[in-house]
Amino acid sequence: MHSSKKIVVLGHFGVGKTSLIRRFVTDTFSDNYKVTIGVHITKKLVEIAVDREVSLILWDLEGTDEIESIRDSYLLGTHGLVFVFDVSRPSTFEHLGNDLKIVRNKVPETPLMVVGNKSDLVDKAELKTVLDENELSADFLTSAKTGEFVNELFLKLATLLVGDA
């Protein structure tokens, strides 16, 4: 059985959305920052179990610190969402609760993964304090740079979506 699922990746600018997708799709990483304008769409076929494949259509959105301003048309018909923040920059998670509320309002009942990226920049103990202090809970703490938990993140979401279908 083959199905395709649209996943929108969103969050503040510079948090590593493009890098996460690049790591997942081509297993590469670049230190250069090139702003994403509008949306870049890529596709990856993943095998979530033996003989069970799913095409993930990944929508890499332009980052913004005003989640409210995200164009609704991008979210149309999406099956899943990944909200990314940057663990090394408080401004990207200071209003996480509120940001998530806005997203959930726009696309209710769509599976959503909350991801703290750039985990390589902060040491583990410090990271835990940061998260606790801000009462954040992330589904994954990833590093697009080292690849840590990047595959796990997308596979988990894919499995969730197919299970939903």
Add this chain to the structure above:
Amino acid sequence: MLKLYQEEFANKNMQFILLDSEGVVIESDQKLFDIPVDSSILKLHPFFESLPALFDSAEEVFDFFCIHLALKENTFTTDIKLLKKRDEFLLIITDLTEHYDSYQSVTQSRNESVIKTELTVLKNLELQERERFKNRFIQNFSHELRNPLTSIMAIIDILGDTKMTTEQTKMLDFLKESNSNLRLMLEDTLSIGMIDAGKLEIQHKLFNLRKFFELMQFTYSAKTKKKGLKFVSFWDDRIPEFIEGDRLRLFQIVANLLDNAIKYSENGTVSFKIGLNQKRANTANLRFEVIDTGIGIPEESQEAIFESFHREQPTQKGKGTGLGLTIVKRLLKLMNSKIQLNSEQNKGSVFYFDMSFKYPLPSESKWSEHGNKKRANIGRKARKKYKVLLVEDDEYVQLTLFKILLNTDSFQIDLAYDGALVLQEVVNGDYDIILMDVDLPNLTGIQITQLIRDFPFKNIKNIPIIGITANAYQENLDKCMAAGMNDVVIKPYEKEKLLNTILKNLR
């Protein structure tokens, strides 16, 4: 005609594609890219894979902005419109690559600068936090070190008064020097901590600058000689002898500069000069200068040497915390001056600073000298022997106290070691002062003091009493004072401190 022009220009960047409900191309004007009729648009780019989900929607118009289409032949940034036309769908793709590219570069620089600012602020916060932590740590740590160091100093003093072989004396001298170096470093460290915490205040008191200069001359000609260096000093006779300033801090600054000069010179000369820049009605601007012929400081390090824990030569076996010049810099800043440096590698360095001082008119300074003489007289008066009653049960402490007091040749000492005997002694003895062990076994020093203070005869009840205790807790000290002691000396004490306390309280 206009319509023709319109078509010519408006349509240039647009492609119209008609699709069936499966996404198969029915018709396309191929303005931007070629897509064969009868092929599925879903295969063209993953963007189009999301369209079928919309075909069933109740809405009739969908607008997508700024969609990046990377196709085989070309890459576009487009706006895409989807319109429902009965059971067919019309796609209008507008190529806005140029427009969005300019937007890209604006956003790029904006985002980059926002991120950079945020990271800089974070970094600064972190640095500040570290600096605070470091200062707190240094302050607490050096404070804690003071007590054991004082004990060591006292024991060294006591040891020095015992009979020793020449070899032992030598070792003790070494121990003494190491310990006093350690203590200096500790004081330096504490000063830095206090400056950083804003707790250090500059005092302005009248002092004899000429004497200060002579002390430096004396101390440093000895120190330089020890290392085989020459010492040269200069004093401008127009400088007022008495000035108003912080003698202790000035000493700390000049001593650090001179120590530094000696440390980094293997041969040659170290000079110390105090010169006059300018003299007004009652202020004098002076230049303090320390010159060496040592290794010098390369231009690129001339800033860094004033930072904490910097060492010009890390392998140098010289002693010190590496804090000396930092202290100089910060103290001078507190005193509204600034350290200046001229240096050439392998030639030597000149450190100097200018500072203004108020100085009293001649009549005032005479008065000060007079004051000094008066103090000297007290010293002479001290030549008469004072009668001391020592109340102490520990033989060892008795012995060391005896030695300290007898060495001055100013005291005659009686001993009592039992509380009950003390009162008798006091009544008969006509003592000038009582040294009282606070922690006596039967009657404590505090109780004895209370008894003495309750005596009906003035000459007895007013005898100065100095408590001696190992218990440095404020609570204990308060009790001693409340019982009527004039002062309390904490064990282990330095000889000087003890003698000073005694002299201060003699009646």
